[in-house]
Amino acid sequence: MKPRMITIVAAFIFSVNAYSNPYLSINIGATFSSRDSSFTDDSNALLFGSATPVVGMSLFSLPDVTWNNDYSSGFEGSFAVGYETFSNWALEGEFLYQNFERHIDGMYNWQEVNPQTNTVEFFQDNNPINNSSARVRTYSLLTNGIYNFNNCTQWIPYIGAGLGVTWLQSNGTSDHDTLNVFSVPGDVAPILAHSPSLYGTAFAWQFKAGIAYLTESNLSIALQYRLFGTTKFKATQSNIITHPNTPDLAVFSIAENDVRGLLQNGIDINIEYFFDSF
Numbered sequence: 001m002k003p004r005m006i007t008i009v010a011a012f013i014f015s016v017n018a019y020s021n022p023y024l025s026i027n028i029g030a031t032f033s034s035r036d037s038s039f040t041d042d043s044n045a046l047l048f049g050s051a052t053p054v055v056g057m058s059l060f061s062l063p064d065v066t067w068n069n070d071y072s073s074g075f076e077g078s079f080a081v082g083y084e085t086f087s088n089w090a091l092e093g094e095f096l097y098q099n100f101e102r103h104i105d106g107m108y109n110w111q112e113v114n115p116q117t118n119t120v121e122f123f124q125d126n127n128p129i130n131n132s133s134a135r136v137r138t139y140s141l142l143t144n145g146i147y148n149f150n151n152c153t154q155w156i157p158y159i160g161a162g163l164g165v166t167w168l169q170s171n172g173t174s175d176h177d178t179l180n181v182f183s184v185p186g187d188v189a190p191i192l193a194h195s196p197s198l199y200g201t202a203f204a205w206q207f208k209a210g211i212a213y214l215t216e217s218n219l220s221i222a223l224q225y226r227l228f229g230t231t232k233f234k235a236t237q238s239n240i241i242t243h244p245n246t247p248d249l250a251v252f253s254i255a256e257n258d259v260r261g262l263l264q265n266g267i268d269i270n271i272e273y274f275f276d277s278f
Contacts (some may be wrong), residue, residue, distance in 0.1 A: 026078075035263035046252070067104065128177075136168065212270070235258070
């Protein structure tokens with residue numbers, strides 16, 4: 001490396017160190033969902049004896065099984081390690097944890113098809129799936145850039161943005177119900193519905209804005225807003241079982257599907273501690 005280039009690099013490193021101010025921040029607050037998710041898919045078909053003797057054997061299936069995920073409010077917490085540099089800018093790495101409730105419901109159709117003629121013998125739509133709930137947990141690692149609007153007061157507004165990766169996990173649920181087969185008066189089929197679990201790794205992004213109050217030379221407290229979003233996750237295979245725990249048991253399976261990502265709004269209290277400059 002040429003002497004002039006060495007001088008420039010050394011000067012840059014010295015200037016960064018001269019203005020660097022390492023810090024540790026802790027956030028805790030509430031998160032509110034702005035986006036729900038759902039998917040619709042057909043089940044497999046099963047061959048059974050028809051309810052109508054003249055038909056003989058029939059193919060039974062559940063077309064258009066719909067699972068809805070309605071996300072409610074919850075809590076979030078994070079910690080970040082970073083440093084301020086060039087007086088206004090800061091770079092940080094952040095770990096973010098979110099926990100909120102997922103309300104699950106849906107519906108499905110029921111049909112019987114004559115396998116010889118491929119005609120629909122009976123069709124019943126909009127069979128409801130009872131409500132159930134599960135917790136959603138996300139774990140995120142993000143790299144953020146923060147801009148501080150430094151002024152001559154102790155109140156310091158700031159904005160920031162970050163990119164990273166998120167891991168999501170939410171267990172499925174089991175719920176008992178009944179299917180009233182209108183084509184056969186008095187025929188009631190007990191149902192056991194296993195909802196899908198949610199899981200997967202997704203790309204994550206966030207926007208942050210807040211105002212901090214510098215209480216001492218090395219401590220600040222801030223009120224912060226966070227907009228957090230992700231790309232798609234996975235919903236595992238789900239099942240709707242008719243006549244569970246009986247010889248007439250039939251398992252209708254719905255394949256794994258994608259579900260759209262999260263969009264969360266967060267209101268946090270942020271505490272930052274600044275170490276001595278190095």
